Amino acid sequence: FLGPNGAGKTTTLRIITTYLTPTEGTVYIDDLNITEHSTELRARIGYLPELNPLYAEMAVYDLLVFAASVRGITGRRFKEALGRVMETCGIREVLHRPVGELSKGYCQRAGLAVAMIHDPQILLLDEPTAGLDPNQIAEIRKLIKKLGKEKTVVISTHILQEVQAVADRMVILNKGQVVADGTTAELMAGFQGKAQLTLEIKNASEESIQGLAVRFPEIQVQDQKLQDGAGRLELEYPTGRDLREQIFGYAVESGWVVLEMSRRQARLED
Known part of the structure; x- marks a missing residue:
């Protein structure tokens, strides 16, 4: 255990x-x-x-x-x-x-x-x-x-x-x-082939966050700590694809304000 x-x-x-x-x-x-x-x-x-x-x-x-x-x-x-x-x-x-x-x-x-x-x-x-x-x-x-x-x-x-x-x-x-x-x-x-993307955002509706996974089925929302549409969103997706540009485009399209975006390899310790 x-x-x-x-x-x-x-x-x-x-x-x-x-x-x-x-x-x-x-x-x-x-x-x-x-x-x-x-x-x-x-x-x-x-x-x-x-x-x-x-x-x-x-x-x-x-x-x-x-x-x-x-x-x-x-x-x-x-x-x-x-x-x-x-x-x-x-x-x-x-x-x-x-x-x-x-x-x-x-x-x-x-x-x-x-x-x-x-x-x-x-x-x-x-x-x-x-x-x-x-x-x-x-x-x-x-x-x-x-x-x-x-x-x-x-x-x-x-x-x-x-x-x-x-x-x-x-x-x-x-x-x-x-x-x-x-x-x-x-x-x-299973964890060696995944990347994690952390976003600090504002003006994000719950509907638009759910829509992200619909637009990009390979993305999984691992954690979201948002209050009134502002806070941190953690995403996970296969390492083989760099989806940062597409995610940023979706954020702009959805009216989010992106304060920070950081990517790293997923670790089993997490």
Whole structure:
């Protein structure tokens, strides 16, 4: 999930984990309704929140013992699970150190180990690289890519480069709505062939703005912030055509006063 702060990414993840009950709509995992099968589905999900809730005074080993016991994993099963997460998450060298003494990168690795102690099929990671330095970010992204070969990994982030680095599919959220959904390659390619034109105008009627899209079907009105016919109009159209002259001609014909016109390549960040 990609989107700005407040887009609904964390809320969506919490609904998937069954921590929150949706007010509308339904989530299915393996054809099971999460509301009706919450207990069963929790066993299939591992969740790493953005604010990693680890006990600072506990050693990593004790933390894993606690997390495993909550899920009924003890004895030989725990030894097997411990060996698996130590190897996968790379925490062997800090296993007996208190969490409070770990770097942020190792805290994230310890949090991942807790989330994976029961070997879930699905991993939900909320802003997994937030607050890390560049080297730690690279290490966590590499680990996420590795996990993605074995499990379904869902991350939330507001950083486009993170999605490009680790994700095969991208869902873009804004204000609680899905605004784009597709493979990362498809969505990136879709924006590379578009240009954006921003106009500062006066004396523009709503009818004339609607008429612009009728006159030029390849133009899409992306945003308009006008009051009494004055303000900003944002248009988008294929890069292959330079429509500035035609748009300016239409503006003059429609009685607009054009104060400014600027063109740039459309970006997925927008």
